[in-house]
Amino acid sequence: MKSRTRTRAIVLAGTAAALVASLVAAGPAPAAPAAPAAPAAPAASRLASVHGGGTIFFPYSAKDDIRFTVDAESTPWSKPYPAPGPEKGLPTDARGRVTIYHHFKESGFIGTGEAEVDCLVTGGRTATLTAVVKTSNVAGWEGKRIGISVQDGQRGEPDRLGFSWAVANLDVKPDGTVAEATVGTCMAPAPFTEVTKGNFKVNPAPLSPLPK
Template sequence: MKNRRRALVLAGTGAALAATLIAAAPAPAAPADPAAPASSAASKPASVHGGGTIFFPYSAKDDIRFTVDADSTPWTRPLPAPGGEKGLPTDARGRVTISHHYAESGFTATAEAEVDCLVTGGRTATLTAVVKTSNVGWEGKRIGISVQDGQRGEPDRVGFSWAVANVDVKPDGTVAEGTVGTCMAPAPFTEVTRGAFKVAPAPLAPLPKP
């Protein structure tokens, strides 16, 4: 139990906060232009696949690994809010796994999460996933992951929404863990030292038909 508490502290976790999902009503679609090129709906959906070990300078001796299998599934997760009945263009599905082996204690923290959001821009993607199973008390917690698919010999990179980011300072000066909203993640601030990730980018999906 001592090791588990320590793992939680080092990972920057606290009590999981419930995320508030707010969707604005979509704007009316513009009339179709007969001369316009074919809709981007025909293009392949965005995705991120792969796995690797990262180097995290604040845990330089530890073995930290991520796997990501995420695919865009636009407008498939209805939200209980006006305008959100059809979901979001960034809806996604898939799985994320995390393993952090602490060299000093020998303890390995693990978590497996279900992807709920994915968005890409070039060879960089951000995604979020809700933890389903964990040995460090993360169940129900939404986590944010960013992935950069390295090009021209550059390494792949990964970022994550705990340990160095997502601190919420209250007006009274107290500090708490911030809520991770869908698709919210920091820049990919660590390098992948073994393994690889593939980001397949795609534009945002068109608005659904009324």
Template sequence: MVRVIKPCAATLAAVGLAFAMLATVTPASAAGPAAPTKGHPVRLASVTGSGRIFYAFRPDDEIRFTVDAQVAPYTRGFPGTIVPDGLPTDARGTVRFTHHKAGTNEVGTADAAVDCLVTGDHVATLTAVITTSDVMPVGQRIGLSISQGHGHDKGRLGFSWGVVNLDVDANGKPVQPVVGTCMAPAPFAPVVDGGYTVHPGDLEVR
């Protein structure tokens, strides 16, 4: 014979209270940070700093990037298209690039205007269009990725013309495709001097 034990009222009340508490607490803890909603103010992303990188294919050269970029949502619109007001990743700011060649003492420079920025945690991807340069065509878009350093790690930086973004044309000639907005490789080059600060931000929904 199987003996059935019926829980008392106090036990049932305690179990009910426990489930009620779980129902209250679990969704909030499992959901994580609240997703941005339409019309809700968000923290705008930015990345600033200056650093010298170690580029493995030019180990003795001094290559430095200075970046000052901030998101400016919906400021680069395309009237008459599906994005007349622009995108949440629209951005403004400047990029300066200098490359000092150790063997010849030549120095190449470029200045560019930032047009796109997107962040995730302490990593940023941005693009900028060359405004003045003695080594790059004016009007060319470049892509950069930056990871912020922590402690003794000074972070990393990737640039679109370093080891990626190569194709061949119909004649088999190597060409460098156009860089799209906010498109850049992973940050592959270690920062050896200086560094960058990435302030991550959510995308503004309109």
């Protein structure tokens, strides 16, 4: 009985040794082919925007209630012009809305306007934009392009806002006479007033690359 058991053990040991030898001779099993890498997603383009609303303090109308709201987003190269203008549009093309509310304390008159944004450009925490007035109860304002500048205050500083009428944008003639000048796209003065209530958020972005 012991002889048979010993013989069987010898046979099994020989079989195992032969199996190990065959695996060593064959070398390691080939690795499974790697799955193809998924194509990298294109980097999302960062676009400029300005959002918010607030009341400003205008020193020449210190008792008046003057408010602005701005919702503007960049839409680069979206507004082509007929030749010889920029046929692909401009990197500062934009969309959105500006609303203006001005309650004149002395007269009680409330002037309002709503304008459609056509241009936006940012630099750091400051933005300038223009919009064409679509509706207003102020004579001569409908169809007029206005310029707005916004500075997003940081580190406890107040937000600031500027506008193209009242203190800026005069066209001085060679003879010294003056007239109100038209406002070109994205043209606005520095943000010369302080926002006393409310908040504006400027999301800056570099100019969009030239379209192919």
